[in-house]
Amino acid sequence: MYPNQQPQAYPPMQPNQMPQVQMYPPPPPAMGQPVVVGIQQPLVNNTNLNVCPYPCQAYCGTCQQNVTTIITNKTGTGTYQWCLLLLFFTGCCCIPFCVDNCKDKIHQCPRCNSQLGYFEYKLC
Numbered sequence: 001m002y003p004n005q006q007p008q009a010y011p012p013m014q015p016n017q018m019p020q021v022q023m024y025p026p027p028p029p030a031m032g033q034p035v036v037v038g039i040q041q042p043l044v045n046n047t048n049l050n051v052c053p054y055p056c057q058a059y060c061g062t063c064q065q066n067v068t069t070i071i072t073n074k075t076g077t078g079t080y081q082w083c084l085l086l087l088f089f090t091g092c093c094c095i096p097f098c099v100d101n102c103k104d105k106i107h108q109c110p111r112c113n114s115q116l117g118y119f120e121y122k123l124c
C-alpha cells in the first residue's frame with residue numbers, strides 16, 4: 001500500500017545519563033538564631049563527677065577555675081527504692097532518708113554554688 005513507507009524512526013538512544021547530583025548550595029547563615037558572642041566556656045569533662053559520691057576536683061565554667069566540689073545530698077530515686085525495700089523487709093522506711101550514702105549527690109561549686117555534676121545513687 002505504502003511502498004515508500006519510511007522505516008520507523010526510533011528515538012535516538014539516550015546516552016546513559018548519570019543522574020545529576022544536585023549541588024546544594026551551602027546553607028545560608030541561620031538568621032534569627034542568637035549568635036553566641038563572648039567568651040565561650042571551655043568544654044569541661046565533668047562526667048567523672050557523676051560517678052563520684054564525694055567531693056572532687058572539677059572545673060567550674062562560671063568561676064573559670066578548678067575547684068573542689070561540695071556535695072549536697074538529695075533524696076533520689078535510689079533512696080526511695082531503699083525505702084520500699086526496707087519497708088518490705090523490716091517495716092521501717094525511714095533509714096535511707098537518714099543515711100547520706102543512700103542519697104543522690106549534687107556536686108556544687110563552692111564559690112558560685114552552680115551545679116557541676118550529679119551523682120545518682122543507684123540501688124545496685
Ligand SMILES: [Zn+2]
Nearest residue numbers: 060063109112
Ligand atoms: Zn563556680
